[in-house]
Amino acid sequence: MNSSDDELGFETRAIHAGQAPDPTTGAVATPLYMTSTYVHSEPGVFAGYDYSRAGNPTRAAFEHCVANLEGARFGFALASGCLGVTTVMHLLEQGDHVVACDDMYGGTYRLFEDVFKKQGVDFSYIDLRDPSTLEAAMREETRMVWAETPTNPLMKLVDIERIAEIAHAGGARLMVDNTFMSPYFQRPLSLGADLVLHSTTKYINGHSDLIGGVVITDDEALAGRLDFLHKSIGGIQSVFDSYLCLRSLKTLAVRMRAHEANATAVARFLQDHSKVEWVAYPGLASHPQHELARRQTSGHGGMMSIGVKGGLDAARVLMANVRVFTLAESLGGVESLIEHPGLMTHASLSEERQREVGIAPGLLRLSVGIESEVDLIRDLDRALGKI
Numbered sequence: 001m002n003s004s005d006d007e008l009g010f011e012t013r014a015i016h017a018g019q020a021p022d023p024t025t026g027a028v029a030t031p032l033y034m035t036s037t038y039v040h041s042e043p044g045v046f047a048g049y050d051y052s053r054a055g056n057p058t059r060a061a062f063e064h065c066v067a068n069l070e071g072a073r074f075g076f077a078l079a080s081g082c083l084g085v086t087t088v089m090h091l092l093e094q095g096d097h098v099v100a101c102d103d104m105y106g107g108t109y110r111l112f113e114d115v116f117k118k119q120g121v122d123f124s125y126i127d128l129r130d131p132s133t134l135e136a137a138m139r140e141e142t143r144m145v146w147a148e149t150p151t152n153p154l155m156k157l158v159d160i161e162r163i164a165e166i167a168h169a170g171g172a173r174l175m176v177d178n179t180f181m182s183p184y185f186q187r188p189l190s191l192g193a194d195l196v197l198h199s200t201t202k203y204i205n206g207h208s209d210l211i212g213g214v215v216i217t218d219d220e221a222l223a224g225r226l227d228f229l230h231k232s233i234g235g236i237q238s239v240f241d242s243y244l245c246l247r248s249l250k251t252l253a254v255r256m257r258a259h260e261a262n263a264t265a266v267a268r269f270l271q272d273h274s275k276v277e278w279v280a281y282p283g284l285a286s287h288p289q290h291e292l293a294r295r296q297t298s299g300h301g302g303m304m305s306i307g308v309k310g311g312l313d314a315a316r317v318l319m320a321n322v323r324v325f326t327l328a329e330s331l332g333g334v335e336s337l338i339e340h341p342g343l344m345t346h347a348s349l350s351e352e353r354q355r356e357v358g359i360a361p362g363l364l365r366l367s368v369g370i371e372s373e374v375d376l377i378r379d380l381d382r383a384l385g386k387i
């Protein structure tokens, strides 16, 4: 099965794309091809693979399947989401300029500011909610627009279609970090993006037991260059982690539906709670970009941020008293997590920068898992009662 099987449903492709039964044994599940090298029948003649940094059948099955789910032909699985960022950034050269959203994954921001800036790439960070700010920020040297939607942690949305038009008019590519939505809820390439990135650590693997990333494109020229960078930089995903990600894709649809159902219930509960100042969840009608969310995504996922009344002290009480929610960084796993972006995931941002982007002391980020809805709500209710 390949990416031309577009008429098949998402769930079907998640289970079958790139995964024909093993030709030698008939194994239905894609085997772990634990090999670094492959036989040549004579020098330079081999059956598709020569060295596992360049290609491995287990990794290739995952790459095909995840690319197919994003509506694309080319996927590159990497050892982490950050290696995905690094590999994509090597598409650029000294003197190039990138416009990125101001509210983004802290590790991506750190790579931009502390690694790629030193190599001569320049960055502007803007609020991409308003497309006219992008028009103003584009320069002659702008080669890439980097968007996350929803953003992390403030759950702001970016109109992918509109941003893609502006980026392309200025001669830049659009990269969308689709980690928060997964291809089940949002497919940026179909809206005009050129590249999609996932930290597969999150929803794609979904079980909080590995670190991984994937970069996807349907553009042949970009794919050729990415293939070169992937094998040259060598940030490939291990065979075993590729196998786990491939296995996880099979349940992506059912997991995402369960995440969304629980998150919707939790968001509604929190929005009415007297200790909660605000809830940012794109699925709520109160989200200022709810209409865009409905147009651009087929659902709203499991991520939200909330502001508790009473600032940092109140946030600490809530974090100390949850029992079903786990106090931990990361997101997208089957278990519910709570964290404080100011002190944890976004601690690498200066206090001033945190204030600028709106990371307040009472801000908490929730990754709602797929446990029983009633247990999650009871847990939050009890912990909020201690404030």
Ligand SMILES: *Cc1c(COP(=O)(O)O)cnc(C)c1O
Residues within 6 Å of the ligand: 080, 081, 082, 083, 105, 107, 108, 148, 152, 177, 179, 180, 199, 200, 201, 202, 211, 212, 213
């Ligand atoms: C986690 C994350 C990353 C980085 O991925 P790693 O797998 O941790 O290297 C990038 N973008 C987003 C939105 C993330 O949540």
